[in-house]
Amino acid sequence: MESAKNNPLIFDNIKKLYGRRTVLDDVSGAIAPKAITSLIGPNGAGKSTLLGILSRLLQQDGGRVSFYDWDIKDYGSNELAKKLSILRQANNLDLKLTIRDLVSFGRFPYCKGRLSELDWKKVDEAIAFSDLQDIQDQFVDELSGGQRQRAFIAMIIAQDTDYILLDEPLNNLDMKHSVQVMKTLRRLVEDLGKTVVLVIHEINFAAQFSDYIIALKEGRICYNDCTDAVIASPILKDIFGIEFDIIERHNKKICNYFNL
Template identity: 45%
Template structure:
């Protein structure tokens, strides 16, 4: 279980995340939504310890992430940031193998290779495993980064806007893969999203943020409403149910 207690981040006089206290369900997919500047990525960064909290605490299964040894934390939690570019020319398999570093420290064992192969197969990357990253499409590259995170074999996976630069087909495929990681592998996935319809259709739980605070949190049916979305984005939308899922239509 991920729990935050009065989690706060300031940059000088600017309050970016304001005393957020939440419990995120285990073995489910949580989507964090909100307008630009709402504090979503900063909040996710503090949970993963990539961003230091100004106050408060983030706990993973009761462990304070700020005080937990790095090796121990990396075996429980994996994160993929927005900026995941790699300058070195590496193959897809090489990239995925980086996910095993917390376990092997670079000395890959037979078990490590098996988990790398498994991640490549799960993300349907086996035909491209020996290609360099600059030789595959943007969608395949993004899937390779997700495979690296899954190869880390952690209970918790945090993803900051993994749908960036993906077209509709690849974005849908990515969300389907994350849903499978929850349903088939009992992972706990927390993802920052801008697409409300993807959040509504694929997430079990949604956290809606504005100005560094949580406006609402709960299942999609409780969050994807005209009133709540107006409170988050300051625009009027029409919410309709399609195939059992709430979807958002924007007015002109």
């Protein structure tokens, strides 16, 4: 197993069953720090399940997740929440909250709801980082899908963890808002030194914004490498079962799979 000095988040021989169905089958790997790692693969490949296990939202049936040399199960909830944050697909709120109220929830592991001057400073910095200052007093339930997703990401930014895990953060977003979200995640890595792991379906967003890609298929990791190595026609065909034509523009790869 790799040292936590190089890879603080390591998963080893992870197995997950749903009834008699094996969703993850002895999956092992490590998450590169201070980078964006995208989990890709067909529906049912185990991407969201692996992300859930890495965040401790799900309990594996075998194997171990090591986080800074500790078994992740040994962390207290509050202690873990200061090091690792997770944004799930469904974020439903029954409360009438402004964006600023929502973002302040990210400080809960530190202040238990009694925000100090430092906590509010972190809230304001997260709102500014997400370019939400002009609408911070609007209610979350009145926002567009893209604004709402950016507000939830701002909450995660305010939580100020080294590791940020997101399950399909582009789900139901249009192209413009998807680009805004991915640019924000890119800046989290480049400007703040965060480590971002996300489940993503649109292969071109993975190709344009990721540093590394972990590809799953039928509950196993079939590829785990830098983005440039994975974004190749034969590899993508093996993962998804369709033909790809890879076009290179400005040192980036674009995946054409519509006209083949």
